[in-house]
Amino acid sequence: MSPATAPPAAPAPAVPRSVLAARTGVAVVFALNGLAVATWFGRVPAVREALGLSAGRLGLLLLAISAGALLAMPTAGLVAQRLGTSRTVAASTLLVAAGLTLAGFAGLAGSLIGVAVGLFALGYGSGTCDVAMNVEGAAVERRLGRTVMPRFHAAWSLGSVAGAALGAGAARLGLPIAAHLTAIAVVVLVGTVLAARSFLPVAESTTAPAPARRRRDLLAAWREPRTLLVGLLVLVMAFAEGSANDWLAVAFVDGHGLSEAAGAAVFGVFVVGMTLGRTVGTLALDRWGRVRVLVATILLATVGAATAVLAGSGPVAIAGVALWGVGASLGFPVGMSAAADDEERAPARVSVVAVIGYTAFLGGPPLLGMLGDRVGTLQALLVVPLLLVPTLALVPALRPPSR
Numbered sequence: 243m244s245p246a247t248a249p250p251a252a253p254a255p256a257v258p259r260s261v262l263a264a265r266t267g268v269a270v271v272f273a274l275n276g277l278a279v280a281t282w283f284g285r286v287p288a289v290r291e292a293l294g295l296s297a298g299r300l301g302l303l304l305l306a307i308s309a310g311a312l313l314a315m316p317t318a319g320l321v322a323q324r325l326g327t328s329r330t331v332a333a334s335t336l337l338v339a340a341g342l343t344l345a346g347f348a349g350l351a352g353s354l355i356g357v358a359v360g361l362f363a364l365g366y367g368s369g370t371c372d373v374a375m376n377v378e379g380a381a382v383e384r385r386l387g388r389t390v391m392p393r394f395h396a397a398w399s400l401g402s403v404a405g406a407a408l409g410a411g412a413a414r415l416g417l418p419i420a421a422h423l424t425a426i427a428v429v430v431l432v433g434t435v436l437a438a439r440s441f442l443p444v445a446e447s448t449t450a451p452a453p454a455r456r457r458r459d460l461l462a463a464w465r466e467p468r469t470l471l472v473g474l475l476v477l478v479m480a481f482a483e484g485s486a487n488d489w490l491a492v493a494f495v496d497g498h499g500l501s502e503a504a505g506a507a508v509f510g511v512f513v514v515g516m517t518l519g520r521t522v523g524t525l526a527l528d529r530w531g532r533v534r535v536l537v538a539t540i541l542l543a544t545v546g547a548a549t550a551v552l553a554g555s556g557p558v559a560i561a562g563v564a565l566w567g568v569g570a571s572l573g574f575p576v577g578m579s580a581a582a583d584d585e586e587r588a589p590a591r592v593s594v595v596a597v598i599g600y601t602a603f604l605g606g607p608p609l610l611g612m613l614g615d616r617v618g619t620l621q622a623l624l625v626v627p628l629l630l631v632p633t634l635a636l637v638p639a640l641r642p643p644s645r
Contacts, residue, residue: 260442261385267440268379269397271331274430274437275371276401278338281426282307282345282364283487284409284509285419287495287502289349289357292419297492297619301611304488306358310341310365311372311600318373319593327378328441330370335434337367339427346423371434373596377589378441380582385442389524395575396520399513406510414503463590471639472580473598478633479573481602482543482626486512486566489610489619490550497620498556511560515546515567523572532576532640540630540637543569547626566626574599580640 290300314334322330341363348356379394405426412422463469490512491505500508519539526535546569549562581595582588613622 257386261382263440264378264382264442265386265390267437268375268382268394270437271371271375271434272379272394272398273401273404274433275335275338275368275375276398277405278335278342278364278401278426278430279368279487280402280405280509280513281409281423282342282361284406284491284506285349285412285422286488287491287505288413288419289345290492291502292349292352293354293357295354297496297614298608298611300492301488301608301614303354303358303361304611305608306361307365307368308600308606310362310367311369312365312597314366314369315373315593315597315600317593318370318596319377319589321370322374322377323589326441327374327381328438330374331378331438331441332435334367334370334374335431337363338371339367339431341365341367342427342430343420343424346420346427350418350420369596369600373589373593376578376592376596377582380579380588380592381442381585383579384585389527389579391579392520392523392527392572392575395571396517399517399520399571402513403510403517406506406513410503410506410510413506463587463594466591468639468643469581469591469594470598471636472577473595475633475636475639476574476577476595476599477602478629478636479540479570479577480599481606482547482566482570482630483516483574484602484606485610485623485626486563486570488606489614489623490563493614493620493623494559497551497618498559500556508560508563512563512567515564516571517567519568519571520575527572527576532580532642533637536572536576536637536640537634539569539572540634541569544627544630545569547623547630551620551623576640580642583642 286300286304293303295303318330325333341360343360345357345360345364348354348360375394376391379391383390408422408426411417486509491502491509494500494508495502495505523535523539543566546562546565546567550559550566551562553559553562577595577599578592581591584591610619610622610625613625
């Protein structure tokens with residue numbers, strides 16, 4: 243048959259409306275979670291001032307949010323399988339809102355213990371929500387048949403941009419910490435509960451094996467070399483991202499002599515870079531694959547982080563922050579997609595990778611805080627490029643397993 247008479251190609255099957263609605267719901271949940279977390283990080287300089295903390299003591303305080311997340315994640319996948327991702331996300335966000343509110347009022351009252359308890363609750367809720375929304379996002383990605391997970395994380399970054407911008411504005415206007423954090427907590431809770439109602443039905447988004455089978459799958463995932471290697475890569479990329487979340491605003495205030503509001507704005511530049519990388523990165527991943535794209539972005543993050551610390555010029559340092567954000571943007575979402583390649587075992591493997599990855603948020607704040615006490619907060623961030631270079635050897639583990 244000649245090309246002129248060949249039948250037209252069959253149109254691509256239409257995506258069910260329920261999947262499109264779930265895609266939107268997942269994106270909204272990611273964005274609101276990012277808003278909640280960035281709202282806290284944007285007010286870290288103000289809380290440090292209110293509590294009179296050194297860099298080392300601030301690092302120990304930030305440990306509370308990481309400890310909460312790390313304690314939640316080992317069982318978060320099992321909870322998501324048992325309750326469904328929608329109910330898990332709603333319940334965990336209630337804890338996020340409560341923790342954010344408590345941290346705000348405790349900071350206003352000058353209570354270090356109260357802030358620590360609020361941050362622990364924020365971390366525990368956010369860690370549980372993180373696993374559940376990534377499991378749901380992976381299920382939606384498989385049904386769409388194309389890469390979308392980085393765009394869900396881009397939505398998280400957009401929420402972070404909003405949180406950073408609101409934090410800078412609140413700092414400039416002198417808005418009390420308690421009023422700011424409480425208002426954001428209410429918005430995040432109501433929006434998340436409404437968005438989670440559009441998630442895929444439980445029977446579609448997750449399988450429901452018996453409890454004994456779920457526990458066996460989780461233990462087996464801890465013995466899988468590929469899962470552990472993916473987790474180690476996510477660990478370093480989480481450190482590259484989390485160190486900026488925790489310390490970038492403070493580092494530019496202390497090291498580059500910026501105001502508190504300007505430091506929050508620099509953190510916003512980082513988040514804009516993250517958002518851009520995650521939005522455009524889906525096209526690059528579909529065209530060139532996980533391995534090539536991750537090698538390029540890790541190198542970009544290495545150069546950007548080094549420039550942000552070592553540049554003698556403020557504008558050049560801020561440009562380095564933007565490159566750092568773009569380069570660090572894809573490691574975490576691509577690692578989660580890789581962990582969820584097999585849908586049946588996705589909850590267990592995502593939990594394992596999340597636990598390993600969030601260890602960076604547990605160890606990062608005190609490590610950088612102690613280094614900051616010795617060499618300065620800005621110079622301590624040189625740990626980031628030093629860790630990124632050897633991580634290139636782990637990138638091949640992201641290749642999809644053979645079917």
